[in-house]
Amino acid sequence: MTDVLQVENLSISFGGLKALDDLSFTVSDHEIFGLIGPNGAGKTTVFNCVTQFYRPDTGTVWFAPGVDRLVRAGHAGTDRIDLVGQPVHRVIRYGLVRTFQNVEIIPELTVLDNVLIGGHVDFRSSMIAQMLRLPRARAEEAQYREKAREALRFLSIEHLADQLAGGQPYGVRKRLEMARTLMAEPRLIILDEPAAGLNESETEDLADTIRRIRDTFGCSVLLVEHDMGLVMDVCDQICAISFGKFLASGTPVEIQRDVRVHEAYLGERDDA
């Protein structure tokens, strides 16, 4: 199995606080990979460093976007690139996309238009062609609209396409955010606490959705989640961190048995 993401020796500090300390882990192709740890362990900071919302102090974030994307980006002959220092829009273009802990939608736009935002990075017609609504730009827009509808259909919310996003229940807004990631033809989707705020049956649906995304789009998924039931059910591999440091990695069964992981979570409970 090849690797899609290799995080090596990642460190970042905020003031005096070392939020990530020499952290390394690897996500393979077509893998659902969980990153777990007690509150404040540094999970969201890992996401922010991988997607270049934060620039790490040290370390590398190797990403393998696939041969086609490497050639298009002028990296023919290599099989991976270091994302550190790359602009966020380029990271998305490489097929690394994410959702947020606090769902990020534009409430004044329709559900469909919110999904279309995820496709704009791939628009090939020039800005002028788009503004003048030249035939090529119109054809491209129609194609993207159909693709956005397909993404909504995949997540069973196509019937809401023309409604405003703002008025939708939380579960729908979360699906909408996931639909948006599908527009980027993802190689790796990062999901930040996708089960937060969902009820039990919605969480069961979510597990199924995450597997279907991986199988249908042939991508990998990197998941941060507090719902251990979901993590253990859906992940192939898990990495546990505590205080920004690597703690343990392995299959769900191995992680469940790991004394270091138990201690880290028990410590959290004692502090609460």
Ligand SMILES: Nc1ncnc2c1ncn2[C@@H]1O[C@H](COP(=O)(O)OP(=O)(O)OP(=O)(O)O)[C@@H](O)[C@H]1O
């Ligand atoms: N932009 C920032 N400025 C200052 N400190 C930050 C920043 N981002 C994160 N931190 C700190 O880094 C540490 C790790 O935070 P992070 O949000 O990554 O943890 P987490 O594991 O995602 O936590 P949770 O499970 O509660 O979401 C925390 O102590 C946090 O306060």
